[in-house]
Amino acid sequence: MRIAVEDLAVSLSGREVVSGVNLLAAEGEIAGLVGPNGSGKSTVLRTVYRHLAPHAGRVLLGDTDLRSLSAVESARRIAALPQERGGDFELTVREVVAMGRTPYKRAFAAEDRADADAVAGALERVGMAKAARRRFSALSGGERQRVLLARALAQDPRVLVLDEPTNHLDVRHQVELLTLLRDQRRTTLIALHDLNAAASVCDRLHVLHGGRLLASGRPRDVLTPALLAEVFGVRAAVVDHPLTGDPLIAFDHRSVAGAEL
Template identity: 50%
Template sequence: MGLRLQDVSVEISGTVLVDKLCLDVGAGEVVGLLGPNGSGKSTALRCVYRALKPSGGVVWLGGDDLSEKGMRDTARQIAALTQDSRAELDFTVEEVVALGRAPHQGGNLRLDARERRLCRDALARLDITHLAARSVLTLSGGERQRVLLARALVQEPAVLVLDEPTNHLDIRHQVELLVFLRGCGLTVITALHELNLAAAVCQRIALLCEGSLVTCGKPAEVLTPDTIRSVFGVEATVVTHPVTGAPQLLFDLPVDSNTEEIPL
């Protein structure tokens, strides 16, 4: 199922956070939102998972205006992992993951055999089966992140919205998450700070600055030295990954000519 942001704007207390953003995410496509802090990435995503109502414009899911759909219906189709996701109650990991079925249930019903299997599969996919009986309050930040992503998968969404999903994850689990996103078949829109990770996983990248779309295209088209300099204010050299062919950025650190090297 495709997703479309049509002239989406967000203005709060006289400040424009997102300005007439237009972006199409095709069915099964992985699109990354990149940009400096405060560029509007998280704000745009909040409009997609309906934590925020746009001041103007429309978010389309398939052919439907999201604002005209019920919240439960939206939750059946869109799952979100946000920067401020919390699991503060003393639930076990398996109880938190099972909450992903809530949009599909009418009342406080027990999970059926299929739903229990979905939960087991999500625990295994995120490498947290061994944590199933643990309280979420005892977990590390990376472990909680994987629990909350498993909960999102159990929703069986058509669209997955991820805001900085690699936060707190070690390198192994970052790589596993990226491999999963590339092959999951879901429509994915994700905000990322790590440009090289975005280049590795995203089929297209939308680059934002000060609430506006600067450019959108394949990673090699967007992640150029000129664009990086203009948007992020840093110098970068672009090289090609020898295995995947994805563009990778080597950032040029300024050298202080007044600093003498200390011999080892």
């Protein structure tokens, strides 16, 4: 299902932090949000999963304005993995993942076969099936991240919204998670700090800077040395990855953009 953000503006504490932002993730597409800290990435994503309400603009799910849907209807269509993960759950891993089935259950309804299959499949996909009986609070940061992603997958949404999902993951699990997202072919909005990961996994990139959209397009078209200097203040060359052919950003770690050598 296509998701689009149109002319979005968000104010926090009386200050406009996002202004006139337009984003798109087409059906089955992974669209990445990149930009420096404070650029508005998380704020935009919070409006998509309805943690924040915009003061202007709208979010369209297909042709439907998200605000016209009930909370339950929205939760059946959009699952989120936000940056703020919540506290330690005194629940098992399986119980945490089963929370993703809540939008499909009536109050106090027992788990059915569809729920059990969705939970088991989600745990298997993130490589945490063998940890199902462990306490969530006893997991490492990377393990918790994978469990919370499994909870989002168990929700069986049409759209995934992920805010820095590779945080706390080692290199192997970062690669596994991003590969999983590509294999899912589920419409996804994802904020990433790692520009090379974004170039590899995303079909489309949206670059935010100062709460405004600066550029959108294919990673190869967007991630240019000039843009990297303007937005991130770094010197870099963009070359072809020797293994995949994706754009690969080689940063100059000895100087910053505009500085004398």
